[in-house]
Amino acid sequence: MLIIGVDAGGTKTEAVLLREEGAVSFAYAGPSNPASVGLETACRNIGKAIEGLGTVKPDAVGLGIAGLVDERLAGSLKKCLGLEDAVFVEDVEAAHVSAFLFGDGVVGILGTGSSFLGVKGGVKVRLGGWGHLLGDEGGAYYLGREAVRRALREIEGLDSPSCFAEDVLKHYGVKNTGELLYVIYSSENPRGKIAEYAPRVFALAETCAEAQELLRRAAAHVAEYIAAALRALGPLPVALTGSVYLNNEASLRPLIEGALESLGHRVEIRGPAVRQSCAAALLAARAKGLLSKRLVEAAAATCRFK
Amino acid sequence: MLIIGVDAGGTKTEAVLLREEGAVSFAYAGPSNPASVGLETACRNIGKAIEGLGTVKPDAVGLGIAGLVDERLAGSLKKCLGLEDAVFVEDVEAAHVSAFLFGDGVVGILGTGSSFLGVKGGVKVRLGGWGHLLGDEGGAYYLGREAVRRALREIEGLDSPSCFAEDVLKHYGVKNTGELLYVIYSSENPRGKIAEYAPRVFALAETCAEAQELLRRAAAHVAEYIAAALRALGPLPVALTGSVYLNNEASLRPLIEGALESLGHRVEIRGPAVRQSCAAALLAARAKGLLSKRLVEAAAATCRFK
Numbered sequence: 001m002l003i004i005g006v007d008a009g010g011t012k013t014e015a016v017l018l019r020e021e022g023a024v025s026f027a028y029a030g031p032s033n034p035a036s037v038g039l040e041t042a043c044r045n046i047g048k049a050i051e052g053l054g055t056v057k058p059d060a061v062g063l064g065i066a067g068l069v070d071e072r073l074a075g076s077l078k079k080c081l082g083l084e085d086a087v088f089v090e091d092v093e094a095a096h097v098s099a100f101l102f103g104d105g106v107v108g109i110l111g112t113g114s115s116f117l118g119v120k121g122g123v124k125v126r127l128g129g130w131g132h133l134l135g136d137e138g139g140a141y142y143l144g145r146e147a148v149r150r151a152l153r154e155i156e157g158l159d160s161p162s163c164f165a166e167d168v169l170k171h172y173g174v175k176n177t178g179e180l181l182y183v184i185y186s187s188e189n190p191r192g193k194i195a196e197y198a199p200r201v202f203a204l205a206e207t208c209a210e211a212q213e214l215l216r217r218a219a220a221h222v223a224e225y226i227a228a229a230l231r232a233l234g235p236l237p238v239a240l241t242g243s244v245y246l247n248n249e250a251s252l253r254p255l256i257e258g259a260l261e262s263l264g265h266r267v268e269i270r271g272p273a274v275r276q277s278c279a280a281a282l283l284a285a286r287a288k289g290l291l292s293k294r295l296v297e298a299a300a301a302t303c304r305f306k
Numbered sequence: 307m308l309i310i311g312v313d314a315g316g317t318k319t320e321a322v323l324l325r326e327e328g329a330v331s332f333a334y335a336g337p338s339n340p341a342s343v344g345l346e347t348a349c350r351n352i353g354k355a356i357e358g359l360g361t362v363k364p365d366a367v368g369l370g371i372a373g374l375v376d377e378r379l380a381g382s383l384k385k386c387l388g389l390e391d392a393v394f395v396e397d398v399e400a401a402h403v404s405a406f407l408f409g410d411g412v413v414g415i416l417g418t419g420s421s422f423l424g425v426k427g428g429v430k431v432r433l434g435g436w437g438h439l440l441g442d443e444g445g446a447y448y449l450g451r452e453a454v455r456r457a458l459r460e461i462e463g464l465d466s467p468s469c470f471a472e473d474v475l476k477h478y479g480v481k482n483t484g485e486l487l488y489v490i491y492s493s494e495n496p497r498g499k500i501a502e503y504a505p506r507v508f509a510l511a512e513t514c515a516e517a518q519e520l521l522r523r524a525a526a527h528v529a530e531y532i533a534a535a536l537r538a539l540g541p542l543p544v545a546l547t548g549s550v551y552l553n554n555e556a557s558l559r560p561l562i563e564g565a566l567e568s569l570g571h572r573v574e575i576r577g578p579a580v581r582q583s584c585a586a587a588l589l590a591a592r593a594k595g596l597l598s599k600r601l602v603e604a605a606a607a608t609c610r611f612k
Contacts, residue, residue, distance in 0.1 A: 070488075070492070126462075126484075127462045127464075128462075130455070130483075131487060131490075132439075133438075133451065133491075133496055133497070133500060134451065134454055134487070135455065135458065148440055149440055152436055152440065152441065156432075156433045156531075156534060157534040157537060158433075158530055158531070158534050177432075177436075178432075181440070184437075184440070185439075186376070191439070194439060194440075225462075225464070228463040228464050231463060
């Protein structure tokens with residue numbers, strides 16, 4: 001049995017070929033989140049990543065895609081990929097399986113945006129994932145937006161000076177707020193242009209109190225979503241994933257655990273057990289009636305993070 | 307002497323024909339803010355409004371446009387309108403003249419977004435106008451976004467129930483958060499889709515404490531911008547304009563004056579003296595060396611709000 005799983009992300013695409021003996025190979029291509037790169041690029045990069053696995057005739061193909069809410073989008077991707085039988089899952093579903101391998105728990109993705117999913121005894125609770133105009137606290141866009149806002153507030157005299165004003169102007173290569181706004185809004189992807197500043201927040205936090213404070217606020221927001229899931233479902237293990245979390249676990253984990261404790265939840269946050277591409281493959285296997293204990297165990301043993 | 311002024315707004319276009327005897331006629335067309343309706347529609351509606359003034363050969367044409375930062379945009383509009391000599395000004399410049407007739411003062415526009423301009427003895431201070439991704443507090447988009455966020459927070463158990471959850475779902479004709487997010491993000495103009503909720507906030511505020519609280523927060527943000535301008539320039543008269551302010555002056559004025567007082571500024575906020583279309587005409591006259599005391603006085607006498 002051969003199953004292909006794809007993690008269609010905003011910065012890269014990862015495809016995996018999974019057998020009952022475990023993950024055979026991984027292949028990569030550029031970004032393929034249709035919401036940020038468009039259908040055509042998404043299709044091309046997903047195709048490239050799958051081709052990278054070699055010539056195979058899979059029994060199931062599963063794709064995990066950020067915030068998938070549209071049947072028509074799934075239909076268009078199936079068509080352009082020539083994979084009429086592919087199984088599409090929302091990225092937060094794949095993230096949940098990547099963390100708990102079909103067990104109960106609460107998972108959060110901190111990527112460009114953020115979203116949360118709690119599952120207990122078959123009951124599901126979805127939180128967050130409101131998109132960049134309405135929420136996404138804790139993700140890269142939120143961090144970049146708050147930092148740029150803080151810089152604008154400093155420059156225009158609404159806030160006292162901090163590390164942000166100078167660093168933001170330098171990062172975007174501009175001299176004043178007019179140029180800064182122009183660079184961001186005239187960019188092809190203003191949301192990405194704002195999110196790209198997030199790594200600077202973590203770098204500044206080593207020495208700058210205002211950057212540390214911003215990370216604390218982000219952590220408090222993330223804890224708020226997790227706490228709401230725990231209130232709805234009762235005590236459960238909690239896991240976080242997504243590029244912002246995985247790249248900054250050492251600084252974010254204690255902040256979020258601390259914020260959860262101040263909300264009355266003593267939780268040790270874990271990372272994902274298997275890669276999200278493998279989780280998408282497992283979800284496809286389940287949808288096609290091909291899921292076995294052996295397959296899950298093989299994935300758990302061979303789909304680890306390097 | 308004949309001068310045409312145009313207020314190119316997000317909901318309508320207003321054109322005026324101004325002589326030294328005063329405003330001769332006004333004409334109207336649909337929205338023409340290029341940032342929200344696109345260049346083609348903007349050009350068509352500006353053209354329609356100007357045609358509505360009859361066949362005239364103006365000595366100057368002035369157009370006030372929201373957040374105009376791009377020379378190329380002005381160039382494209384000149385070309386498609388066949389008005390190579392037209393004078394383009396940012397809406398906040400026209401708003402300042404509409405409030406102070408070339409005198410000193412601080413003006414704020416509360417429209418879909420918000421922006422502020424203080425002028426004293428030739429020194430200018432621009433504040434806000436950071437666009438919907440980064441700021442625009444106090445405008446319709448801000449009010450709609452905060453209300454929809456509050457509804458999402460209530461529905462997902464992050465906040466206690468208030469008047470917002472049910473009213474937001476009803477306004478958008480949806481049953482749950484998934485449908486709500488879909489209606490907003492799949493709209494052709496998600497920013498406008500969010501801003502359209504703002505009038506409901508004012509309606510709810512008559513009976514709902516959380517809606518009153520949201521208006522107080524908006525007023526505090528507006529006061530913050532005004533206070534920063536007053537700190538930079540010293541004491542000055544303050545005026546507000548824009549559809550959100552003009553349609554809700556009775557509720558917003560005392561809130562903003564109160565917030566300013568708590569920041570140490572005792573100010574009576576005034577409304578605009580002349581319509582923004584007339585202010586755009588006056589700015590065009592000035593740019594062409596045609597401005598006279600008589601023209602300004604005539605505008606002040608005949609360009610009032612009905």
